[in-house]
Amino acid sequence: MQLVDEIIEKSDGKLCRHCLGRMLSKSIDGEDNVSRAESLDLDLDFNECVICDNIFDKIDDELFGKIYDKLVFLEVEFDSFVVGSRIPKEVQQRDEEFIKDLDLDVEPIKKEINRIIGKELENTLKKEVNFEKQDIIVNVNLIKNPKVRVQINPIFIEGKYNKLVRGIPQTKWPCGKCKGRGCEECNFTGKQYPCSVEELISEHVLKATKGYEAKFHGAGREDIDVLMLGSGRPFVLEIKEPRIRKIDLEKLEKEINEINEGKTQYHGLKFCERKRKAEIKVSSPDAYKVYRALVKCEEAYDKDKLVALKDLGEIHQQTPIRVSHRRADKVRIKHVLDLSYEIIDDTSFEMTIKTEGGLYIKELISGDEGRSNPNVAEKLGVKAICEKLDVIEVSEK
Numbered sequence: 001m002q003l004v005d006e007i008i009e010k011s012d013g014k015l016c017r018h019c020l021g022r023m024l025s026k027s028i029d030g031e032d033n034v035s036r037a038e039s040l041d042l043d044l045d046f047n048e049c050v051i052c053d054n055i056f057d058k059i060d061d062e063l064f065g066k067i068y069d070k071l072v073f074l075e076v077e078f079d080s081f082v083v084g085s086r087i088p089k090e091v092q093q094r095d096e097e098f099i100k101d102l103d104l105d106v107e108p109i110k111k112e113i114n115r116i117i118g119k120e121l122e123n124t125l126k127k128e129v130n131f132e133k134q135d136i137i138v139n140v141n142l143i144k145n146p147k148v149r150v151q152i153n154p155i156f157i158e159g160k161y162n163k164l165v166r167g168i169p170q171t172k173w174p175c176g177k178c179k180g181r182g183c184e185e186c187n188f189t190g191k192q193y194p195c196s197v198e199e200l201i202s203e204h205v206l207k208a209t210k211g212y213e214a215k216f217h218g219a220g221r222e223d224i225d226v227l228m229l230g231s232g233r234p235f236v237l238e239i240k241e242p243r244i245r246k247i248d249l250e251k252l253e254k255e256i257n258e259i260n261e262g263k264t265q266y267h268g269l270k271f272c273e274r275k276r277k278a279e280i281k282v283s284s285p286d287a288y289k290v291y292r293a294l295v296k297c298e299e300a301y302d303k304d305k306l307v308a309l310k311d312l313g314e315i316h317q318q319t320p321i322r323v324s325h326r327r328a329d330k331v332r333i334k335h336v337l338d339l340s341y342e343i344i345d346d347t348s349f350e351m352t353i354k355t356e357g358g359l360y361i362k363e364l365i366s367g368d369e370g371r372s373n374p375n376v377a378e379k380l381g382v383k384a385i386c387e388k389l390d391v392i393e394v395s396e397k
């Protein structure tokens with residue numbers, strides 16, 4: 001066979017069974033590259049390889065021993081995995097050149113290495129290689145003395161939360177003075193607020209999964225002094241490096257809600273894909289929110305004017321002063337979709353308002369020094385502020 005002759009000539013007969021078989025993988029039948037090479041009945045000793053420097057000899061019992069030790073040490077629970085490897089750059093280059101010079105369409109050497117290790121692990125551990133989605137990645141470094149590193153992929157849990165008391169931020173809030181390092185001001189906690197919607201769930205999930213770190217991704221957020229009522233606000237909790245992946249979410253949800261009774265509640269916890277993290281942050285054009293606001297006027301207001309609030313309609317809202325340090329200064333156009341009110345006394349009333357997401361309600365009421373137009377204070381002809389605010393519904397997308 002002409003190709004065999006070309007390969008032998010180019011390598012001076014110095015190839016290992018793996019590399020020879022791999023070069024012939026599209027031309028000769030065989031169960032694997034080694035059996036392809038052996039089927040040729042060539043007068044070669046295969047002891048020296050000009051492509052890989054006999055790197056395949058490093059895939060031995062000692063290497064597998066290191067992998068098993070690592071998995072035992074980490075006590076990691078997994079069903080699926082992939083193998084990744086690092087090999088000397090020269091080996092990779094020589095392999096690429098060889099393939100290119102002979103104009104072959106065969107797999108690169110790394111793929112064969114990963115497959116050989118993966119197959120052995122599948123057999124011994126009774127776990128499955130899955131390229132699409134895997135619980136862990138077994139990284140093998142074959143550059144010098146083989147080293148093994150195991151990467152544990154995160155898990156994602158989605159649900160909805162309620163915030164039943166004021167004064168709790170959605171996510172961990174570093175101390176304003178020490179920026180989280182810990183100082184006298186924050187009692188060396190590094191935190192501005194003792195707890196958050198995030199921490200009140202994540203500490204329990206971290207414990208149950210033996211995870212390293214949690215990240216909370218909310219579908220928007222409410223201010224610290226705003227309640228989140230109704231069916232709740234969607235969120236995704238990401239648990240990094242969980243050593244336990246199979247947890248009873250229903251049971252955990254119950255426990256967490258009992259512990260946090262009267263503070264925060266979490267509903268419908270379920271495992272989800274990574275992509276949900278981004279999806280819940282993008283609101284669809286017909287997403288809406290419903291708020292309940294207690295409006296306090298500086299002086300008695302004209303009750304006949306309340307009806308005019310019903311046609312607030314299109315609001316041109318410039319970025320509020322209080323958030324201008326973290327959000328781009330621009331005018332956003334948002335619509336009030338529905339509004340009703342209930343008179344409390346001469347200077348206050350309660351307003352239920354349905355709007356497109358992203359409208360700032362406190363500023364819609366006060367007018368924010370003319371930055372929100374039209375606004376509640378202007379319609380009533382008196383100065384007004386939002387004294388209390390609750391989110392009572394966040395729409396499903």
Ligand SMILES: [Zn+2]
Pocket residue numbers: 015016017018019020049050051052053054055
């Ligand atoms: Zn080789």
Ligand SMILES: [Zn+2]
Pocket residue numbers: 175176177178179180181182183184185186187188189190191
């Ligand atoms: Zn501090």
